[in-house]
Amino acid sequence: MIKQIILDHGSGGKASHDLIKEAFLPFFDNPLLAEMNDSAVFEVGGKRLAFTTDSYTVNPIIFPGGDIGSLAIHGTVNDLAMCGARPLYLSVGFIIEEGLSLEILEIIISSMKKAIAEAEVLIITGDTKVVPKEQVDKIFINTAGIGIVETNCNISGKNAKVGDLIVINGTIGDHGMAILCQREGINFETPIKSDTAPLNKLVEKILKKTNDIHAMRDPTRGGVATSLNEIAQQSKVGIEIWEEALPFSESVLGAAEILGIDPLYLANEGKFLAFIKRDEVDKVLNVMYSHPYGKEATIIGEVKPEPKGKVWLKSKIGGKHLLDMLIGEPLPRIC
Amino acid sequence: MKLRYIDEFRDPEVARRLLSEIKKISRRPVRLMEVCGTHTMNIGRYGLRGLLPHHVQLISGPGCPVCVTTTKEIDMMIKLAEEDVTVATFGDLMRVPGSHTNLNHQRARGADIRVVYSSFDALGLALKNLKPVVFLGVGFETTAPTVAATIIEAKKRRVRNFSVFSAHKLIPPAMEALVSSPDLRIDGFICPGHVSVIIGLRPYKVLAERYKVPCVITGFEPLDILQGILMLIKQIEKGKAKAEIQYTRAVKEEGNLKAKEVMEEVFSPCDANWRGFGLIPQSGLCFKEEYKEFDVNSHFDIKVDEAKEPLSCRCGDVLKGKIIPPQCPLFAKVCRPANPIGPCMVSSEGSCAAYYKYRDWEIA
Numbered sequence: 001m002i003k004q005i006i007l008d009h010g011s012g013g014k015a016s017h018d019l020i021k022e023a024f025l026p027f028f029d030n031p032l033l034a035e036m037n038d039s040a041v042f043e044v045g046g047k048r049l050a051f052t053t054d055s056y057t058v059n060p061i062i063f064p065g066g067d068i069g070s071l072a073i074h075g076t077v078n079d080l081a082m083c084g085a086r087p088l089y090l091s092v093g094f095i096i097e098e099g100l101s102l103e104i105l106e107i108i109i110s111s112m113k114k115a116i117a118e119a120e121v122l123i124i125t126g127d128t129k130v131v132p133k134e135q136v137d138k139i140f141i142n143t144a145g146i147g148i149v150e151t152n153c154n155i156s157g158k159n160a161k162v163g164d165l166i167v168i169n170g171t172i173g174d175h176g177m178a179i180l181c182q183r184e185g186i187n188f189e190t191p192i193k194s195d196t197a198p199l200n201k202l203v204e205k206i207l208k209k210t211n212d213i214h215a216m217r218d219p220t221r222g223g224v225a226t227s228l229n230e231i232a233q234q235s236k237v238g239i240e241i242w243e244e245a246l247p248f249s250e251s252v253l254g255a256a257e258i259l260g261i262d263p264l265y266l267a268n269e270g271k272f273l274a275f276i277k278r279d280e281v282d283k284v285l286n287v288m289y290s291h292p293y294g295k296e297a298t299i300i301g302e303v304k305p306e307p308k309g310k311v312w313l314k315s316k317i318g319g320k321h322l323l324d325m326l327i328g329e330p331l332p333r334i335c
Numbered sequence: 336m337k338l339r340y341i342d343e344f345r346d347p348e349v350a351r352r353l354l355s356e357i358k359k360i361s362r363r364p365v366r367l368m369e370v371c372g373t374h375t376m377n378i379g380r381y382g383l384r385g386l387l388p389h390h391v392q393l394i395s396g397p398g399c400p401v402c403v404t405t406t407k408e409i410d411m412m413i414k415l416a417e418e419d420v421t422v423a424t425f426g427d428l429m430r431v432p433g434s435h436t437n438l439n440h441q442r443a444r445g446a447d448i449r450v451v452y453s454s455f456d457a458l459g460l461a462l463k464n465l466k467p468v469v470f471l472g473v474g475f476e477t478t479a480p481t482v483a484a485t486i487i488e489a490k491k492r493r494v495r496n497f498s499v500f501s502a503h504k505l506i507p508p509a510m511e512a513l514v515s516s517p518d519l520r521i522d523g524f525i526c527p528g529h530v531s532v533i534i535g536l537r538p539y540k541v542l543a544e545r546y547k548v549p550c551v552i553t554g555f556e557p558l559d560i561l562q563g564i565l566m567l568i569k570q571i572e573k574g575k576a577k578a579e580i581q582y583t584r585a586v587k588e589e590g591n592l593k594a595k596e597v598m599e600e601v602f603s604p605c606d607a608n609w610r611g612f613g614l615i616p617q618s619g620l621c622f623k624e625e626y627k628e629f630d631v632n633s634h635f636d637i638k639v640d641e642a643k644e645p646l647s648c649r650c651g652d653v654l655k656g657k658i659i660p661p662q663c664p665l666f667a668k669v670c671r672p673a674n675p676i677g678p679c680m681v682s683s684e685g686s687c688a689a690y691y692k693y694r695d696w697e698i699a
Contacts, residue, residue: 316345
């Protein structure tokens with residue numbers, strides 16, 4: 001029983017899931033929400049639409065590789081793309097702390113402009129609130145998005161199939177580690193940059209080539225490990241991941257060793273996991289290699305029949321261990 | 336992507352060779368204790384338990400500083416956070432349950448609790464604020480020298496609003512308590528790497544000689560751990576009991592003299608209570624007279640009721656290696672990382688957390 005909200009409830013891991021299940025679902029329950037996908041997919045007038053929303057709070061608001069503005073566009077665009085939708089329109093709501101300089105606001109807005117241009121979406125409605133000092137931390141942004149889903153597309157977190165191969169489009173943990181290093185003042189010769197990027201164009205290209213993508217998910221908060229667990233549970237399958245195959249940048253690995261944090265639990269903002277029918281994988285990889293956000297795409301594991309709902313990692317030296325969901329905020333340890 | 340100086344110690348080919356040598360020479364069933372929580376974690380992370388012969392049993396020890404901190408100490412820390420102070424702590428302590436609540440919930444209720452990476456960050460907070468800052472000093476010989484150095488710096492800079500809650504503990508006295516306990520059989524110690532960087536080989540020589548128990552100071556990478564196990568088994572099979580260093584790239588026989596000196600400048604050993612063990616003589620660190628002004632007890636009179644130990648939690652037996660975590664009736668049923676009953680389930684170094692995180696039997 002949850003008695004009060006703690007930061008862990010916002011971490012995107014197990015605690016967030018518990019909060020949704022205990023506090024929200026009993027009140028809002030309906031078949032579309034119960035799917036628990038990144039976006040809800042439904043029919044209106046014979047067309048299939050996808051709809052999603054997300055709120056963005058990040059400290060610092062400007063970080064290597066992006067800022068809260070680009071993040072707010074990419075996050076919502078990606079949530080739509082993960083359901084196979086072509087994102088069309090976004091709404092944006094700002095909650096701004098009194099005292100924020102216009103210069104900072106303009107940096108954020110112009111980066112949002114760049115992000116919507118790249119993703120080829122439009123912001124068609126919005127809202128602004130300003131609150132007294134310390135009632136929010138500088139600026140919070142909410143975006144919602146709507147997109148269109150082709151009728152033959154049936155991508156869902158519950159559709160991963162035994163035998164599917166799992167592909168990720170590049171290195172793991174960059175966003176989370178960029179933020180952590182920035183926040184803690186940890187500097188490297190080459191600073192770790194957030195991977196924040198819109199994935200919809202890449203996904204569109206892939207979906208033009210194949211109908212055999214069964215599930216997709218962008219591993220944001222909670223990281224790759226948590227997203228894989230969600231899919232394993234929703235699809236009632238087992239997932240084996242190969243440590244040897246996992247792509248990390250050298251600086252993320254180094255920082256992870258120093259901080260004692262497993263990068264599989266760090267947020268990504270420009271990555272997605274695709275569960276692909278085995279004999280279609282080469283085709284998909286070829287499309288990915290030809291796109292800037294898929295150049296480093298690689299197969300990281302496969303879907304197994306048993307044990308259902310579990311994810312495990314096969315280590316380089318052959319041992320296996322369970323790979324659980326994120327439990328709470330990753331905490332730096334004593335030694 | 337290759338990580339230099341790390342990947343070499345995770346080489347699958349070398350691991351296979353070490354494992355086959357262990358299988359070849361190991362005849363007797365053995366119980367080896369990994370004293371340090373980081374070992375427990377990495378044994379799980381690389382799935383080493385499943386690769387070793389069945390008769391080589393690894394048992395976890397008391398090497399998680401948060402876990403051996405008593406409930407009473409945790410209660411005192413939580414109580415302290417109710418005062419008009421900034422409490423600075425390592426992240427591990429945030430979720431450790433006291434008798435009634437934990438620091439994480441206290442922070443949600445408005446207490447000023449900050450997670451820091453180093454005791455120097457806590458001193459930084461004190462320099463920037465007028466409010467008293469208390470650093471929760473939890474850790475072994477690895478952590479204590481940095482805390483001591485921070486206190487020396489605070490004295491030099493005449494910082495008046497900084498103090499430390501010293502719940503530091505020393506590893507060799509706890510190992511001695513373990514080997515001298517009549518109901519426990521330990522055939523060898525996988526000695527902690529980090530702690531030994533500071534204390535060196537000598538304390539283990541005393542143990543090995545007095546109690547005839549082989550000790551090998553071992554590094555944390557999978558090849559380190561496998562080699563450490565092999566060295567222990569070689570000793571056991573030959574009937575020897577020596578103290579050796581596997582982790583030669585980090586540990587010197589004499590340890591880190593400077594760090595020991597700093598630690599001895601500020602602290603002196605005193606009796607301390609350990610969760611699961613009770614009182615262990617000379618196993619804690621208390622302030623020397625010259626540094627008493629930085630002892631939290633000189634600033635605050637923290638009074639708490641007798642601590643309530645969680646019912647049927649067998650953390651204490653886990654810390655002593657009497658049982659492995661899955662043998663506790665609460666493990667993975669009511670006690671999980673999201674709702675930990677005992678501290679061994681909280682800390683990233685805790686044995687129960689390691690067993691739970693990597694539950695290899697669920698995927699076997």
